[in-house]
Amino acid sequence: MTLRSSKPDLWKLLKGNLNKGNTINNGSFSSKRVVSIDVFRALTMFLMIFVNDFWTLTNVPEWLKHKAAQVDGIGFSDIIFPAFLFIVGLSIPYAITSRRQKQESHSTIVKHVFKRTLALVIMGVFMVNFEYINAQALIINKHLWEIIMVIAIFLVWLYYKPFQQIGTKQIVALQILGVTLFIFLAVVYRGGSANQMEWMKTHWWGILGIIGWAYLFNTLIYLYFGKNVIYLILTFIVFQLLNIQEFTALTSMPALKLVVSASMHASVAAGMLVGSLLLRYQKQNKEHFFIAALAVLGTLSLLYGFAMREYWGGFSKIRATPSWTSVCIGISVFSFLILYLVVDKLKLKSWAKPIKIAGTNTLTCYVMPYLIYPIMVWTGTVELLERVSNGYLGLLKSLLFSFIIIGIVSLLDTLKVKLKL
Numbered sequence: 001m002t003l004r005s006s007k008p009d010l011w012k013l014l015k016g017n018l019n020k021g022n023t024i025n026n027g028s029f030s031s032k033r034v035v036s037i038d039v040f041r042a043l044t045m046f047l048m049i050f051v052n053d054f055w056t057l058t059n060v061p062e063w064l065k066h067k068a069a070q071v072d073g074i075g076f077s078d079i080i081f082p083a084f085l086f087i088v089g090l091s092i093p094y095a096i097t098s099r100r101q102k103q104e105s106h107s108t109i110v111k112h113v114f115k116r117t118l119a120l121v122i123m124g125v126f127m128v129n130f131e132y133i134n135a136q137a138l139i140i141n142k143h144l145w146e147i148i149m150v151i152a153i154f155l156v157w158l159y160y161k162p163f164q165q166i167g168t169k170q171i172v173a174l175q176i177l178g179v180t181l182f183i184f185l186a187v188v189y190r191g192g193s194a195n196q197m198e199w200m201k202t203h204w205w206g207i208l209g210i211i212g213w214a215y216l217f218n219t220l221i222y223l224y225f226g227k228n229v230i231y232l233i234l235t236f237i238v239f240q241l242l243n244i245q246e247f248t249a250l251t252s253m254p255a256l257k258l259v260v261s262a263s264m265h266a267s268v269a270a271g272m273l274v275g276s277l278l279l280r281y282q283k284q285n286k287e288h289f290f291i292a293a294l295a296v297l298g299t300l301s302l303l304y305g306f307a308m309r310e311y312w313g314g315f316s317k318i319r320a321t322p323s324w325t326s327v328c329i330g331i332s333v334f335s336f337l338i339l340y341l342v343v344d345k346l347k348l349k350s351w352a353k354p355i356k357i358a359g360t361n362t363l364t365c366y367v368m369p370y371l372i373y374p375i376m377v378w379t380g381t382v383e384l385l386e387r388v389s390n391g392y393l394g395l396l397k398s399l400l401f402s403f404i405i406i407g408i409v410s411l412l413d414t415l416k417v418k419l420k421l
Contacts (some may be wrong), residue, residue, distance in 0.1 A: 036343040038092055038337050039352045042359030044083045049369060049402040050360075052079040054082065056382060056395035064395075074324060081207065082267045082328035083315075083335065088215055090336065091269025092222050094277050109223065116421045117216040119157055124209025126182070127370065129191060129200045130143045137190035143184060144373035152181035152373040154419065157363075162416035205260060206367070213259045215269040222272055229280065232273045239266035240334030243322045247312045263320035270297070270329045274336065294337045301330035335382060354403070357410045364409050372405065 032222040054060050054077070067073045099109050126149050135142040155178025160171045192198030205213065218235075225231035242262035246255040260264060274294060305315075305326030345350045358365045372416035376382050388397050412418060 004323075007323055007393075013316055015416070020406070029286070034094070034340070035335065036339040036342060036358065037087070037094070037275075037348055038273075038359035039343050040090075040339050041084075041347065041362055042352060042355045042357070043086045043211060043339075044080060044087060045358040045362050045365050046355045046402050046406065047078060048080050048084065049261060049404065049405050050398050051080055052369065053398040053401050056385070057389045057398060059101075059391040060394065061392075066317060067315070069316060069318035072309070072316065074315045074317070078315075078317040078324070079331050080329050082263075082325070083332045085211065085214060085264055085267035085331035086271035086274075086329065086336070088211055089268035089273075090275040092215075092219050092268075092272045093226065093275040096219070096226065097279065106158055108224070110220075113216060113219045113223075117352075119210045119421045120203065120208045120212030120215065122182070123153055123198065123367075124206030125202055126185065126206075127208065128203045128206030129189065132198070132201075132203065133189040134190045134197065134280065136190060136194070137310055139188050143378055143383060145188070145239075146370055146374045148181055149185055150367060152178045152185070153367055154178070154417075155181065157419050159416075159418050159420035178200055210260050210264050214264040216256055217265055218272050220267045221269075222276075226276060229276055232264045232269070232276055236269040236273050238264065239269050240322065240326070243320070243325055244312060247321065261320040263325040267329055267332070270333065273297075274333065275369075291337065291341070298333035298337065301333060306378045314368070357413055358406050361409050361413055361418045363421065364412065367419060368405050368409055372408070 002205075010137070049064075051064070054065060059217070062075070064076045066077045067075050096109065099112070127347055130142075130149070130272075133142050133145065138145060155174050158174075158176075161273055163171070186200055188372070189200050190197055191200065202209070204210070221235050222232070225235070226357055239262045242256055242258075246261060247262075274297070275295050277290050278287075282285050305328075307322045308326065309315060309323040313319060315321060315324045315327065317324055352359075385397060388394065409418075
C-alpha cells in the first residue's frame with residue numbers, strides 16, 4: 001500500500017470490502033484465497049521457532065516462558081501451540097472443499113487423511129524420543145542420530161513432483177532408503193537411565209504427533225458431518241466436556257481419551273468451526289455475520305476459561321486444563337479475527353512477506369531446526385553464541401534465528417525442495 005497525503009477512511013474501506021468474497025486457490029498469498037489463514041500460520045510458526053530457541057538462552061523474562069506444570073498461569077510460549085492447533089482446524093474445511101472440487105472420491109480423501117496422520121505421528125514419535133535419548137548408551141553420537149532422522153524425513157516425505165525426471169524407480173528407492181534409516185534409528189535407539197534402559201515410546205507423542213491425532217479425529221468428523229454447522233458446534237462442546245472429564249474428581253469415572261488430551265481436539269474443533277463459518281458466510285456474501293460470530297465465540301471462550309479457572313485446575317499448558325484450553329481458544333479466535341480484518345479486508349499484507357514461506361512450507365520450517373541445532377552443537381556455534389544469549393540480547397538472537405530458519409527454507413523452496421504430506 002502506498003502512502004498518501006490524506007489518510008483513507010478505514011471504516012469505509014473495511015465496510016466496502018466485507019462484501020467481497022474470496023475463492024479457494026492452491027497458490028500462496030493469492031488475492032483469491034483467505035490470505036489471513038496463511039499469515040496466521042506463518043506468524044505462529046515464526047513464533048514457535050522463536051520460543052523453541054529459548055533453551056539456548058539465559059535470563060528469559062518469566063512472562064515469555066512456559067509455566068511449570070503446577071503453576072497457575074499462562075506464559076506467552078503457552079499460547080503458541082494451541083494457536084497452531086486452531087489453524088490446523090481452520091484449514092480443514094478449505095482443504096476438504098478443495099479436494100471435493102477436484103472430484104476426489106470420499107474414500108480417496110479418507111486414505112489421504114490416514115496417510116497424513118501416519119506421517120505426522122511417525123515424525124512426532126521420533127522427535128519426542130530424541131528428548132529422552134541416552135547419549136552414553138547410544139552406539140552413535142546423539143546429534144548424528146538427530147541429523148539422520150531429518151534426512152530420513154526428507155527422503156520419505158520430500159515433494160518429489162519437481163524431480164520426476166530422475167525416474168519413478170529412483171524416487172521409490174530414495175523413499176525406501178528413508179524408511180531403512182528410520183528402522184536403523186529405531187534399532188540403535190537407547191533411552192532412559194543407565195539403571196533402567198528403555199526403547200522408543202510414544203511418550204506424549206511430540207508436537208507433530210499431537211497434531212496428527214487431533215487432525216485425524218476432527219477431519220473425519222468434518223467429512224461426515226461438516227455440512228451441518230450445528231454438528232460442528234456440538235463437536236466443539238463435546239471435546240470441551242471431555243477435557244473437563246479429564247479433571248473430574250470422580251475417580252470411579254476414568255477419563256475418556258481419544259489418544260491425546262481432549263484439549264487438543266477442542267482447539268482443532270474450534271478452528272474447524274470458524275473455518276466452516278467463514279466458508280458458509282463467504283458463499284452467502286454475509287461476512288459481517290462471520291465477524292460477529294467470531295466476536296461472540298472469542299468472548300465466550302475467554303469468559304468461560306476465566307470462570308472455570310478455580311474449578312478445573314487453573315491455567316496449565318502442561319496439564320492441558322479446561323480453563324487454559326478455553327482462554328487459548330479465545331486468544332486464537334480474536335487473533336485470527338484481527339488478522340482477517342487487517343489482511344483480507346483492509347488488504348494490509350505486505351508486512352507478512354518476510355515470513356510468508358512459513359505459512360506455506362510450514363512442515364519444512366518446523367523440521368529444519370532439528371537439522372540446524374545438531375550442526376550448531378557439533379561446530380561449537382552454540383557455545384560461541386553464549387555471549388549474546390542472555391536476557392533481551394538473547395531474545396534478539398532467537399528472533400534472528402527464526403528469520404534464519406525461514407531464510408533457509410525460502411532458499412530450499414527456490415530449489416523446489418520442500419516437505420509435503
